[in-house]
Amino acid sequence: MSRERILRELAILEEGGQLAELFSNGGDFVVYRAVPTAGARFNLPETTDVIVPVPPGYPGSNIDLAGLPVGSPLLQRVKGGTNSQGIRDVAGVTWQLASYHPHANGGGPPWDQMQHGFHTYFDHLISWLENLGS
Amino acid sequence: MNKEQKIIVRIGSLEYEQLERLLFSRYPDKEWATFLRFGWRESSEALVFTSVGIDPPESGDVDERVGHVKILEPYTLRVALAAESHPFAIGVAHSHPEDYPPHPSGIDDDMDSYYSEYFVGFTHERPYLSLIVSKFDGQIVMSGRAFDKNRCKIVHRFIVERTPVQTWPKTGVGPSSMDHGRTARLTAAFGEEASARLRVATVAVIGAGGTGSMAIEVLARAGVGNLIIVDPDHITESNLERVHGSQPAHVAQGMPKVLIAREHALSINAECEIKAYLAALPQKEVVDAIVTADVAIGCTDQQHSRLALSDLCTRYLVPVIDCGVMLEGAEGAVTGQIIQLVRFLSADPCALCRDMIIPQRLAQELMSEGEKSARRAAAEKAIMRGEDPDPYWQGVPQLNTVGYLTGAAGALAAAYAIGWISGRFDPPFARLQMNIVEKCFDVQEVVMSAKHQCACSRVRGWADQGAADAFISPPPHWPPAKILA
Numbered sequence: 001m002s003r004e005r006i007l008r009e010l011a012i013l014e015e016g017g018q019l020a021e022l023f024s025n026g027g028d029f030v031v032y033r034a035v036p037t038a039g040a041r042f043n044l045p046e047t048t049d050v051i052v053p054v055p056p057g058y059p060g061s062n063i064d065l066a067g068l069p070v071g072s073p074l075l076q077r078v079k080g081g082t083n084s085q086g087i088r089d090v091a092g093v094t095w096q097l098a099s100y101h102p103h104a105n106g107g108g109p110p111w112d113q114m115q116h117g118f119h120t121y122f123d124h125l126i127s128w129l130e131n132l133g134s
Numbered sequence: 135m136n137k138e139q140k141i142i143v144r145i146g147s148l149e150y151e152q153l154e155r156l157l158f159s160r161y162p163d164k165e166w167a168t169f170l171r172f173g174w175r176e177s178s179e180a181l182v183f184t185s186v187g188i189d190p191p192e193s194g195d196v197d198e199r200v201g202h203v204k205i206l207e208p209y210t211l212r213v214a215l216a217a218e219s220h221p222f223a224i225g226v227a228h229s230h231p232e233d234y235p236p237h238p239s240g241i242d243d244d245m246d247s248y249y250s251e252y253f254v255g256f257t258h259e260r261p262y263l264s265l266i267v268s269k270f271d272g273q274i275v276m277s278g279r280a281f282d283k284n285r286c287k288i289v290h291r292f293i294v295e296r297t298p299v300q301t302w303p304k305t306g307v308g309p310s311s312m313d314h315g316r317t318a319r320l321t322a323a324f325g326e327e328a329s330a331r332l333r334v335a336t337v338a339v340i341g342a343g344g345t346g347s348m349a350i351e352v353l354a355r356a357g358v359g360n361l362i363i364v365d366p367d368h369i370t371e372s373n374l375e376r377v378h379g380s381q382p383a384h385v386a387q388g389m390p391k392v393l394i395a396r397e398h399a400l401s402i403n404a405e406c407e408i409k410a411y412l413a414a415l416p417q418k419e420v421v422d423a424i425v426t427a428d429v430a431i432g433c434t435d436q437q438h439s440r441l442a443l444s445d446l447c448t449r450y451l452v453p454v455i456d457c458g459v460m461l462e463g464a465e466g467a468v469t470g471q472i473i474q475l476v477r478f479l480s481a482d483p484c485a486l487c488r489d490m491i492i493p494q495r496l497a498q499e500l501m502s503e504g505e506k507s508a509r510r511a512a513a514e515k516a517i518m519r520g521e522d523p524d525p526y527w528q529g530v531p532q533l534n535t536v537g538y539l540t541g542a543a544g545a546l547a548a549a550y551a552i553g554w555i556s557g558r559f560d561p562p563f564a565r566l567q568m569n570i571v572e573k574c575f576d577v578q579e580v581v582m583s584a585k586h587q588c589a590c591s592r593v594r595g596w597a598d599q600g601a602a603d604a605f606i607s608p609p610p611h612w613p614p615a616k617i618l619a
Contacts, residue, residue: 001610004602028610056609057500060438062493085512099512101525111493113605114486114587 001028001054009117018122021091028054029090030118037074037129044073044132050125051088051095052118062111063121064104066128067097077132100128140180140290141280142426143172143265144451146480146595147295149185153227154274156190157267160201162232167196167203169213171222172263173597175450177422181280181287183263184451184595186222189213202241203228210249214256221599224253225263236266236277236302250281265289266302277302295479296453296554298331298428317357328556329357335555336360338427338452340415340443342391343367344376344540345457345547346433347398351378352548354399358555360407361399362423365391365434366414366613376537393618413615415442417608420615425450425597429551432456432476433544435533437496438606444485445605447478448590450597453554454478455561456485457547459539468571471536473543475550476565484590486605488565488582495530502611539570 080099379398462470
């Protein structure tokens with residue numbers, strides 16, 4: 001993991017008012033805090049914390065997946081939310097990873113480490129949490 | 135800290151050209167000076183400095199009325215204040231008149247004593263580097279002192295981009311007990327100086343398979359004094375067709391490829407100092423070793439190694455010759471037998487800019503076996519659901535190769551390493567591909583430029599201070615690096 005790079009990317013997010021933190025326990029993860037959702041339309045939470053694993057060899061590998069706290073009602077509505085990719089305990093929360101792959105034929109551009117990072121992945125999370133189905 | 139810590143200074147060709155122009159601007163009788171910026175990396179064995187750029191003097195910054203160097207306070211203060219907004223070490227370089235050795239004078243001692251304390255107020259824990267350059271006996275000769283953690287350390291070795299330069303005090307090359315008859319033809323072709331350079335040189339070879347084992351053999355036979363060999367794999371039966379020095383008994387023992395390479399090289403040249411790493415790039419121990427090498431040769435078909443070597447060239451100014459081979463065709467019909475040789479010098483575009491990296495293949499290389507299995511299973515389930523399996527796993531074809539092709543590629547790569555170290559010849563290409571079953575080999579030069587969004591042209595020489603722009607990091611699931619010799 002390139003800690004320096006990730007911290008720089010998270011600092012970019014913070015400059016824009018979005019808090020995200022790097023955790024290292026049993027793997028490396030970024031937790032985005034209070035990410036806005038389209039939940040209000042469905043009487044669901046309007047914000048949620050989101051976890052994203054740091055891929056091995058980062059930034060050599062593309063960022064992939066996204067997770068929500070186990071039991072989050074949003075999991076039933078987000079893309080890939082019912083196709084669990086694993087459970088992780090990080091930062092005192094148990095998370096369920098969803099099958100969300102924006103940089104691997106999943107709707108986003110192919111991974112390009114020159115342009116993409118945890119700061120740009122936030123845009124995909126916004127999109128993910130905006131499209132909660134009908 | 136190890137008392138034997140070596141101090142190595144690497145200077146990129148762009149900075150060196152500017153440095154020479156500045157420092158010899160009042161030659162042959164009068165001196166001149168400039169400040170520089172250096173990145174650095176420290177391990178228990180070495181403190182390696184890499185040039186980032188030059189802060190040249192402006193009019194009135196250095197006293198032109200005297201023959202020796204007298205840097206005036208506004209220049210010093212400007213450089214010190216600038217250091218508060220960049221992460222690099224400050225260096226000063228000055229010339230001595232022609233045929234005066236670059237031995238520090240009393241005035242130089244006073245200057246370094248003053249600067250090493252003065253700059254700490256602005257740079258805190260960063261080292262300070264002082265260099266002296268002169269033309270002596272018709273040669274460029276450099277000396278240097280690093281001031282780090284309240285200690286003064288003598289520079290052991292200067293490397294200007296791809297060629298080592300004479301370091302003062304001249305360490306010389308002692309007589310070798312190696313059979314000089316063996317290298318007589320090479321010495322006759324390129325001169326005693328070239329042979330002497332090879333005897334003190336360090337070449338890192340990444341990959342000890344088909345190409346690497348041949349490169350190692352050529353280097354050992356040429357009398358290269360120090361080899362760093364890196365490979366994480368053990369020999370298998372299918373390697374016997376390509377790996378020089380390998381024998382069926384090694385397969386039965388499951389011997390690491392690096393040990394086979396080490397034994398083979400020592401059987402050729404017993405004087406060669408060899409460090410064998412059962413490891414892969416960019417593991418820390420391997421990076422620590424390679425940044426001390428004069429040249430690195432990439433002999434692996436692994437995307438992560440290629441990308442990491444490109445990063446080492448960009449940030450640590452390590453010159454790299456990367457080689458690879460490929461068989462084209464299918465079902466027994468071979469239509470192409472390709473050799474690729476790629477030059478990475480600090481001003482060259484990186485492997486990403488040259489589209490040499492296939493992201494999907496790279497990502498798969500970096501996954502743990504557990505993750506690969508899980509993704510393959512998820513892909514199969516996606517197919518059963520009638521969905522696209524690619525987000526989970528994409529099949530990547532195995533690259534096939536043969537020993538004569540890897541041997542040729544490895545020998546050519548070693549040849550260019552010898553050319554660089556000896557200063558006798560350069561690869562006449564940036565990236566060459568040839569097909570040995572086409573007329574005149576269908577030689578192609580692939581020229582590409584750095585992409586504007588890539589960091590490679592910005593972080594040249596930044597060393598550890600450019601860690602945030604590293605192209606790749608070692609996955610946590612890799613086994614720890616082992617130094618086997």
